[in-house]
Amino acid sequence: MxxxxxxxxxxxxxGWRVVLYxxxxxxxxxxxxxxxxxxxxxxxxxxxxxxxxxxxxRAVSGxxxxxxxxxxxxxxxxxxxxxxxxxxxxxxxxxDAEGRVLASSGIADLSLxxxxxxxxxxxxxxxxxxxxxxxxxxxxxxxxxxxxxGGRINGLIQITRRAKDFEQSFALLARTAWLGWLIFGVLMxxxxxxxxxxxxxxxxxxxxxxxxxxxxxxxxxxxxLAGPQELRRIALGLNEMLGEIxxxxxxxxxxxxxxxxQQKMAAVGTVVGGxxxxxxxxxxxxxxxxxxxQKQTDEPEAQRQLGAIRGQVLRLSRIVRQLxxxxxxxxxxxxxxxxxxxxxxxxxxxxxxxxxxxxxxxPPSGKPVWLRLDGARLELALVxxxxxxxxxxxxxxxxxxxxxxxRLAIEISDDGPGFALDPEQLVAPFVTTKxxxxxxxxxxxxxxxxxxxxxxxxxxxxxxGGGARVILTLARSSHAQGIHTAD
Numbered sequence: 001m002x003x004x005x006x007x008x009x010x011x012x013x014x015g016w017r018v019v020l021y022x023x024x025x026x027x028x029x030x031x032x033x034x035x036x037x038x039x040x041x042x043x044x045x046x047x048x049x050x051x052x053x054x055x056x057x058r059a060v061s062g063x064x065x066x067x068x069x070x071x072x073x074x075x076x077x078x079x080x081x082x083x084x085x086x087x088x089x090x091x092x093x094x095x096d097a098e099g100r101v102l103a104s105s106g107i108a109d110l111s112l113x114x115x116x117x118x119x120x121x122x123x124x125x126x127x128x129x130x131x132x133x134x135x136x137x138x139x140x141x142x143x144x145x146x147x148x149x150g151g152r153i154n155g156l157i158q159i160t161r162r163a164k165d166f167e168q169s170f171a172l173l174a175r176t177a178w179l180g181w182l183i184f185g186v187l188m189x190x191x192x193x194x195x196x197x198x199x200x201x202x203x204x205x206x207x208x209x210x211x212x213x214x215x216x217x218x219x220x221x222x223x224x225l226a227g228p229q230e231l232r233r234i235a236l237g238l239n240e241m242l243g244e245i246x247x248x249x250x251x252x253x254x255x256x257x258x259x260x261x262q263q264k265m266a267a268v269g270t271v272v273g274g275x276x277x278x279x280x281x282x283x284x285x286x287x288x289x290x291x292x293x294q295k296q297t298d299e300p301e302a303q304r305q306l307g308a309i310r311g312q313v314l315r316l317s318r319i320v321r322q323l324x325x326x327x328x329x330x331x332x333x334x335x336x337x338x339x340x341x342x343x344x345x346x347x348x349x350x351x352x353x354x355x356x357x358x359x360x361x362x363p364p365s366g367k368p369v370w371l372r373l374d375g376a377r378l379e380l381a382l383v384x385x386x387x388x389x390x391x392x393x394x395x396x397x398x399x400x401x402x403x404x405x406x407r408l409a410i411e412i413s414d415d416g417p418g419f420a421l422d423p424e425q426l427v428a429p430f431v432t433t434k435x436x437x438x439x440x441x442x443x444x445x446x447x448x449x450x451x452x453x454x455x456x457x458x459x460x461x462x463x464x465g466g467g468a469r470v471i472l473t474l475a476r477s478s479h480a481q482g483i484h485t486a487d
């Protein structure tokens with residue numbers, strides 16, 4: 001806990017800013033209030049102490065004035081002694097009208113020389129007060145005039161009190177107030193730090209800890225939905241952001257895999273294209289010479305062997321054609337193509353090149369569906385899919401055309417054994433499930449590349465009644481608009 005508080009307060013975090021911008025200003029404002037209060041209390045205390053001296057002076061001025069008017073110096077001295085015994089008086093003196101001291105008690109002036117306040121009392125009859133030094137000490141003096149029965153001033157009384165009494169009476173109060181201010185400030189800071197940690201700091205520390213672990217590469221981290229509502233919303237947003245980042249990273253990895261696959265396919269296509277071109281001419285020569293030899297002989301065995309040679313040459317030629325189709329550059333030419341006519345041409349091409357016991361069912365030609373794309377490339381994709389379906393089917397192959405989520409879908413289903421491998425494996429080049437020597441593994445790879453060129457899609461799935469289903473999808477932008485061609 002100490003470590004977190006230290007990081008949250010002393011490390012420049014939210015706690016430290018709360019202390020700096022909230023607690024400290026409040027503490028200083030409290031100090032200003034304490035100072036102003038003590039100042040007013042000090043003034044009130046001084047006034048109270050001065051008022052005590054004034055009350056004493058007024059109380060004794062009558063008896064002392066009567067005694068002075070009657071010439072009773074002993075009575076004056078007794079009264080002064082009584083005043084001094086009160087304990088609040090530091091010294092007292094009685095002077096006649098000429099300024100001569102008649103009696104004194106305690107520490108008091110024995111002369112009024114250089115005392116302008118005494119002169120003003122004798123001249124005006126008004127009480128005076130001042131701070132002065134007497135016997136080397138700072139004292140507060142109060143001067144009261146003495147009058148006879150006729151109201152004539154015949155002397156004055158000086159009563160003094162130590163200035164230290166004023167200071168001592170206030171010093172204890174000041175020390176208590178400032179000590180209370182200090183203790184209150186420490187308690188307030190402790191409460192704020194503890195309250196900040198319990199209510200805010202620990203939750204912020206939790207968020208920071210999650211972000212630090214994420215920064216270190218742990219993208220599985222999630223923030224706890226705890227603390228004030230604002231922090232819970234931040235934690236929820238952080239979790240959603242981490243989830244999105246995780247998804248984006250997964251998509252990025254998938255895109256990188258696709259990019260590497262495309263780069264590999266491009267390299268394979270370049271090599272395959274070169275090999276296919278090199279094989280094409282020799283195969284044509286072999287087929288041509290075998291055909292001439294067949295014409296020159298009627299021997300059955302020779303005809304059988306030459307037929308076998310031509311059959312293998314035909315198979316190799318078909319493989320070369322597929323290799324060339326696989327390595328062909330991306331389609332760039334788009335033209336209006338009617339889909340049902342293209343399906344019929346593809347079906348005819350497949351029936352011409354191979355014999356199958358399975359029946360091929362095409363959708364009925366209804367309203368023409370026009371596409372704007374490279375028809376030759378789409379026909380090549382359809383031929384490869386139909387060829388695979390007829391080779392795998394037991395009795396039937398069905399073709400359907402549907403609108404699927406705003407896209408045009410061509411579905412080709414068969415009742416064969418279905419797919420033996422995952423779709424990702426099947427679209428890779430040179431991967432085949434046919435017996436050795438019967439397949440090149442390029443058919444679905446060619447279809448996959450063509451559909452990518454046409455901004456379409458290829459889906460390999462299982463047909464509802466068993467068997468395989470291949471779905472070729474084309475974007476709505478491929479649909480040709482405003483084309484009306486007579487059939």
